[in-house]
Amino acid sequence: MPTQRPAPAQPASPDAVLIRRTMAEISPVADKVTSYFYALLFVRHPDLRALFPAAMDTQRDRLLKALLTAAEHIDNTPVLVEYLQNLGRGHRKYGTRAEHYPAVGECLIGALSKYAGGVWDGEMEAAWVRTYTTISQVMIDAAAADELRAPAWWYAEVVSHDLRTSNIAVVTVRPDQPYPFLAGQYTSLETPWWPRIWRHYSFASAPRSDGLLTFHVKAVPAGWVSNALVHRARPGDIIRLGPPAGSMTVDHTTASGLLCVGGGTGIAPIKALVEDVAEHGERRPVEVFYGARTNQDLYDIDTMLRLQQSHPWLEVRPVVDRHGLLQLPDAIREYGPWTEYDAYVSGPPGMIRSGVDALRDIGIPSERIRHDSVEELVATGD
Ligand SMILES: NC(=O)C1=CN([C@@H]2O[C@H](COP(=O)(O)OP(=O)(O)OC[C@H]3O[C@@H](n4cnc5c(N)ncnc54)[C@H](O)[C@@H]3O)[C@@H](O)[C@H]2O)C=CC1
Numbered sequence: 013m014p015t016q017r018p019a020p021a022q023p024a025s026p027d028a029v030l031i032r033r034t035m036a037e038i039s040p041v042a043d044k045v046t047s048y049f050y051a052l053l054f055v056r057h058p059d060l061r062a063l064f065p066a067a068m069d070t071q072r073d074r075l076l077k078a079l080l081t082a083a084e085h086i087d088n089t090p091v092l093v094e095y096l097q098n099l100g101r102g103h104r105k106y107g108t109r110a111e112h113y114p115a116v117g118e119c120l121i122g123a124l125s126k127y128a129g130g131v132w133d134g135e136m137e138a139a140w141v142r143t144y145t146t147i148s149q150v151m152i153d154a155a156a157a158d159e160l161r162a163p164a165w166w167y168a169e170v171v172s173h174d175l176r177t178s179n180i181a182v183v184t185v186r187p188d189q190p191y192p193f194l195a196g197q198y199t200s201l202e203t204p205w206w207p208r209i210w211r212h213y214s215f216a217s218a219p220r221s222d223g224l225l226t227f228h229v230k231a232v233p234a235g236w237v238s239n240a241l242v243h244r245a246r247p248g249d250i251i252r253l254g255p256p257a258g259s260m261t262v263d264h265t266t267a268s269g270l271l272c273v274g275g276g277t278g279i280a281p282i283k284a285l286v287e288d289v290a291e292h293g294e295r296r297p298v299e300v301f302y303g304a305r306t307n308q309d310l311y312d313i314d315t316m317l318r319l320q321q322s323h324p325w326l327e328v329r330p331v332v333d334r335h336g337l338l339q340l341p342d343a344i345r346e347y348g349p350w351t352e353y354d355a356y357v358s359g360p361p362g363m364i365r366s367g368v369d370a371l372r373d374i375g376i377p378s379e380r381i382r383h384d385s386v387e388e389l390v391a392t393g394d
Pocket residue numbers: 212213214215227228229230274275276277278279280281302303304305309331333337338339340341358359360361362363366367
């Protein structure tokens with residue numbers, strides 16, 4: 013998930029125009045395109061079925077969505093290349109190999125040509141072939157480069173499980189081999205109970221000398237992985253981890269302050285960023301706004317206040333919603349000025365959206381606002 017970048021000023025390329033025309037045509041029938049795409053893929057290439065989860069409903073449209081997002085933003089090269097490299101590296105854990113890409117491309121084009129029949133012609137097909145070839149080559153190259161330096165996945169043993177509220181757990185694991193990452197990044201995680209279903213979680217601590225990794229997990233309704241991690245996982249269980257990803261990391265080349273906004277379990281990477289600044293001993297001002305729906309939802313406030321006690325440069329402000337009214341963006345506006353700060357925003361998508369708007373309104377330029385969330389970021393870079 014790249015951080016935000018300004019949109020390129022150039023007009024759309026001819027291929028991008030054709031790609032977008034296809035997208036406009038298929039958007040009312042996107043579900044049908046997805047079903048047909050997977051049907052084609054599994055009928056023509058039954059060996060690929062084993063790379064996907066037994067029940068396809070939860071991530072049925074993830075592959076197609078990622079492909080279409082990438083295709084749509086084909087002109088926004090820096091954002092796209094970073095996104096695709098990440099995607100290519102991340103695909104190693106599924107067992108994806110270079111020879112699988114043409115099969116997927118052929119079924120993608122098969123599904124698009126069927127449902128975009130009204131506008132589909134040779135020129136459009138050629139645009140998709142070129143675009144898909146570029147996308148897959150970036151992913152294949154990134155995976156090949158990663159193979160030389162990192163495993164496709166890590167096993168990790170749960171060493172502690174701390175149920176903080178009825179639906180939030182702090183889970184600590186020990187990877188089977190060194191796991192290099194940066195504070196502010198996230199990983200993908202698979203539990204033994206739902207094979208091949210992977211979910212993203214941020215590291216809740218900066219890298220530690222004992223090599224342990226901690227995650228904050230909230231069980232969400234119908235969240236298979238999150239419910240298993242909160243209600244079922246126990247010390248001794250073995251999970252799998254994908255590679256680290258994300259660029260919401262601290263820029264140690266500047267001395268600017270950090271304005272951190274964390275909502276709910278989105279506080280996890282913010283805590284890691286605070287520890288990172290502490291370890292670098294830079295004494296930069298760090299202001300944390302920690303938002304939650306209720307007092308009880310501030311499940312990590314004790315840790316954050318302890319950090320504040322040990323670090324005079326750190327200010328932690330809990331912000332609890334009032335009568336169901338969301339408070340976080342307003343709270344940021346009340347303080348400041350923030351012109352000398354870099355901003356870090358982490359939490360639910362709606363909070364990121366309104367948080368980023370609030371930060372821009374008070375004069376923080378987009379390039380100084382960092383947050384995770386692939387689709388939104390690619391979209392704002394549009
Ligand atoms: N577990 C992890 O490592 C990480 C989780 N996340 C994401 O953080 C989210 C956490 O969810 P919950 O704890 O259930 O959060 P929540 O729904 O309880 O909300 C947390 C805070 O965000 C505010 N908020 C929510 N929606 C808002 C909106 N539309 N506009 C303004 N403010 C809004 C709330 O007022 C509250 O202060 C999830 O979406 C998760 O994917 C993000 C980064 C890391």
